[in-house]
Amino acid sequence: MNSRTGSSRAPKRKLAKNPARRMKKKDQVGFSSFLAGILRQTGRNLARTWTTQLMTLLTVMLSVLIFAFFLLIHLNTIAAGARLGEELRLTVYLAEEINPALQPRIEERIRQFGAIASVRFVSRQQSFERFASRLGEERDILDDLGPDVLPPAIEVIPQPGLLGLGDLEQLAAYLTTLPDAVRVQYGREWLQRFNNFNHLLRVVVLVSATLLTLNLIFVISHTIRLTVAARREELEIMRLLGADQSFIRTPFLAEGLIQGGLGSALGLGALMILFHWAASQFGGPGMLGLLTLEFLSWPLLLLIIGAGTFLCTASSLVVINKSLRI
């Protein structure tokens, strides 16, 4: 009993008599205490400079909203282009009908170009019947005409991947080399305009992304710099009291992280509201099915939020490293 009492007291006495061990124990900081301390400090900083923080948050939100808006238009245009591509076909008008025995060889030659989904031979008779069915009730105007009035043709449907104007031009040029080919039709001018519009949108997205990234970096850096300047005296006192780097820097980093994460999420939320309104106003079958609007996918949304958070946090880190040399 006594020995047990003695052994239980011994370590206490040893600890009390050994200041080195006592102080070492004091210096060990639990993660929960560390986290609580950092969160407390961050909360106080945000509360004290809430007007500046709110303005920064709005700026981040607007920047992300503008960028994501252009990206959304760009992606929807690409999607519309893809839908258009599914309907795209090149018609090779021929001087003479191709002998059915030769058709497999011609088809093989066409397929040698690659990326061809299907090849269909249309005789004069088939062309005539198709045209007549399109005329509907007015088909009687064709009564005096025979099938010879329309040329035979080959309809070539490229695979959806073959959407580039250059590729189509190459395919068209290739098809003109077929025997008896007179001309190839595929709505070249329309495709060119569509392609140019898409290219312009891509440039707008890239330029807006660059400008808005610079804007984010500038705004966050400026905010952190202002906050550091406003708290210069407090930071000096903290240093004198022995605050470590984490205690001083982490709240500023957390500010950048919150600004980036929350601002990006709010910007995308605002875009989502805007999108649903626009979709209800302009979407639907009235636009030939081309304007089937789709919102940004979840992985893309998370990527934008992640990029916004990273940008703001990294900007904070750079400013802190410059402004808070201890």
Add this chain to the structure above:
Amino acid sequence: MANLAPPTATMVECIKLGKIYPPDVEAVQEVSLAAARGEILFITGNSGAGKSTLLKLICRQEIPDAGMVIIGGRDIARIGAAQLQRLRRRIGVAYQDFRLLPQLSVLRNVALAMEIDYRPERKIRRRVEELLAKLDLADKLERPVSELSRGEQQRVAIARAAANSPALLLADEPTGNLDEESAALVLALFGELATAGGTVIAATHDERLYRADGHRVLHLERGRLAATEGAR
């Protein structure tokens, strides 16, 4: 500080310490002293004698031009940034100009020293209330420091210095703005810290402080140690 202090009786040792401010003001010259654990040591001298500079050298707020300061067996000129931060968390300093944050409450000012040391909020609150009660400031807990008198601010600065129960407390003119009653409270707090094994070094003009209880007194004149009173 934690790993700086072997179990020796001496807490602070200054060896031939010297500090020259530009262009050629010799604030401290060849000062050697030692303070033991549990000791209250007073440093006296006229204004400009080098008392404040000596305290700043001890907590490495200033770098000496000559000599060395050893705390807990370690030369503090040779420790790295992280160790210096730890050292400062174990040294409480009550500055002559208080160095308080006027817009913050008394609670937050005193708590800052403990928050920096990552103490739990509950313990912080309890310790701050205890200290403020001892210094007769219990009713000022939530008041902004800017609304306090100079004497009250001085006691807040002392409470902050004592908050982490430091192994070493440095106080620069701790009773300069205090009446006799408040000065007695401060001295009682120093006594408690010393009884718990801490070392207190106070630079002061205040005779009523250092004459009491026969503490050791070092007298500085023009930066040099001129006389020592009281037994170590």
